[in-house]
Amino acid sequence: MRSSELHAQARRVAGIGLAALAATVLAAAPAAAQSTAGNRTGQAVATAVCAACHGEDGNSAVPMFPKIAGLQESYLVKQLRDFKSGRRKSDVMAPVVADLKPEDMQPLAAYYSHLSLKPEVPGERRTTDLGKLIYFDGNEETGVPACVGCHQPAGAGHLLYPRIGGQHAVYVKQQLKNFASGERTNDANRFMRVVAQRMSDEEMDAVAAYLAGLGR
Numbered sequence: 001m002r003s004s005e006l007h008a009q010a011r012r013v014a015g016i017g018l019a020a021l022a023a024t025v026l027a028a029a030p031a032a033a034q035s036t037a038g039n040r041t042g043q044a045v046a047t048a049v050c051a052a053c054h055g056e057d058g059n060s061a062v063p064m065f066p067k068i069a070g071l072q073e074s075y076l077v078k079q080l081r082d083f084k085s086g087r088r089k090s091d092v093m094a095p096v097v098a099d100l101k102p103e104d105m106q107p108l109a110a111y112y113s114h115l116s117l118k119p120e121v122p123g124e125r126r127t128t129d130l131g132k133l134i135y136f137d138g139n140e141e142t143g144v145p146a147c148v149g150c151h152q153p154a155g156a157g158h159l160l161y162p163r164i165g166g167q168h169a170v171y172v173k174q175q176l177k178n179f180a181s182g183e184r185t186n187d188a189n190r191f192m193r194v195v196a197q198r199m200s201d202e203e204m205d206a207v208a209a210y211l212a213g214l215g216r
């Protein structure tokens with residue numbers, strides 16, 4: 001390729017980059033302006049009520065308390081409503097949502113969804129290798145589906161499929177056990193109950209260890 005052609009190509013690539021960037025900025029601008037008041041409410045309630053357990057930035061220090069930073073807004077709203085209606089049971093979250101105004105749920109969810117979830121240092125190698133296998137391939141013999149199909153690469157999630165990459169291993173294992181035992185039943189279409197019921201304890205531990213370091 002001659003030098004002038006190379007530059008023309010580079011300009012075309014740069015042009016595409018700028019156009020895409022402009023589209024993103026334009027798409028984000030009105031939403032940002034609208035949600036300023038909501039952000040203030042979300043942040044105020046988060047600091048006063050939620051930070052004690054979920055951490056100042058939504059990355060809780062205690063492994064039994066989930067990190068809620070960076071989870072999808074729609075998923076967060078759904079969980080808060082499910083705790084309130086009793087569809088999802090938790091002795092800890094029940095009194096919290098009992099005191100929460102329904103109109104504060106959306107701003108809280110918007111606030112946390114814009115924070116970054118911070119993954120842990122990846123765990124022990126042999127466990128995480130099995131975890132990676134489960135995450136990407138599932139277990140054909142026992143019918144465990146690959147997690148990646150719903151939870152996306154890097155466990156980033158999408159809409160009502162939650163981000164699980166970087167989550168505390170202890171929390172993930174507990175939720176898988178809760179789905180398997182039927183303690184947690186707020187999953188639409190029984191997706192997660194079916195998945196978890198087919199998993200061995202070893203597979204749960206391995207995928208939880210793998211997920212904790214995912215997204216770094």
Ligand code: HEC
Pocket residue numbers: 045046049050051052053054064065066067068071076079080089090092093096100108162
């Ligand atoms: C006293 C500690 C505590 C406080 C305060 C608290 N939480 Fe929680 N939260 C928990 C625990 C523990 C769980 C896990 C419940 C379970 O076992 O299913 C949880 C779960 C959640 C979940 C589900 C996360 C997921 O990944 O599915 C959301 C969302 C949530 N809390 C939001 C909030 C918000 C918003 C506030 C403030 C209004 C708040 N929490 C206050 C302890 C707390």
Ligand code: HEC
Pocket residue numbers: 066078134135144145146147148149150151160161162163164172175176186187188191192195207
């Ligand atoms: C068919 C789609 C699907 C597949 C496959 C799937 N999940 Fe899920 N998962 C979901 C949905 C939907 C939810 C949210 C349920 C709800 O609304 O509370 C969820 C929730 C979860 C949660 C709870 C997250 C939280 O923050 O509380 C964990 C942990 C989880 N999945 C792990 C896994 C693992 C590990 C695998 C692979 C072995 C897997 N999932 C495969 C759809 C799926």
